[in-house]
């Protein structure tokens with residue numbers, strides 16, 4: 001696999017004819033995509049299918065039709081390999097954190113991946129040090145603020161060293177400093193990043209942007225062109241006074 005001077009190199013994300021319905025309604029329809037871009041942005045209105053795409057990419061759900069491969073792995077079928085390959089950071093850390101202390105939270109994914117207790121303890125200690133958060137080791141997760149919980153989730157993902165990190169709107173509700181710090185950290189990580197956001201400008205420097213509309217790819221390509229087209233269309237829709245046009 002090509003390295004491109006970028007540490008662990010590129011990972012191909014390939015969706016082939018992915019179709020998925022929920023409650024009798026199509027959520028994604030015949031979505032196909034093949035890319036080895038390192039920084040991928042996903043834009044789209046509320047309900048366009050972005051979170052569903054994120055969940056498919058990490059194998060949390062399976063398509064009704066079609067396949068999702070990440071680094072050659074069929075993520076819906078090979079759950080163990082998927083866990084090692086793809087990490088996801090959700091919008092709401094309360095949906096992600098399940099353990100009472102930070103150490104337990106960071107340890108869980110590592111043991112799921114097959115690390116023994118001693119290995120996992122070393123990894124947790126290293127990650128806490130890297131983030132300057134050794135003093136959080138025994139902190140109660142429920143006592144942390146929203147931004148602090150989000151950082152715990154990010155550390156848990158980074159600890160597992162996935163080749164692909166999916167970010168599903170992880171910055172909403174964070175103050176500007178925290179957002180900038182997490183953003184700067186994520187910009188440097190040696191992994192492919194798939195970033196779902198309602199902030200098109202956050203994706204300007206990305207290699208690829210994908211615009212989802214009603215479960216289909218409306219446009220994909222170099223980020224600046226897709227962002228400009230998306231913003232122009234959203235501005236046009238936003239200028240209208242027909243509320244029946246609200247997504248959903």
Ligand SMILES: Nc1ncnc2c1ncn2[C@@H]1O[C@H](COP(=O)(O)OP(=O)(O)OP(=O)(O)O)[C@@H](O)[C@H]1O
Pocket residue numbers: 022023027044045046047048049050051052053248
């Ligand atoms: N489990 C489910 N049951 C019923 N409908 C669902 C389910 N999951 C997703 N949907 C529907 O699929 C559509 C896409 O949802 P999804 O969460 O992927 O959108 P989104 O683009 O992430 O939206 P937002 O920007 O508001 O987070 C929505 O209409 C949603 O109601």
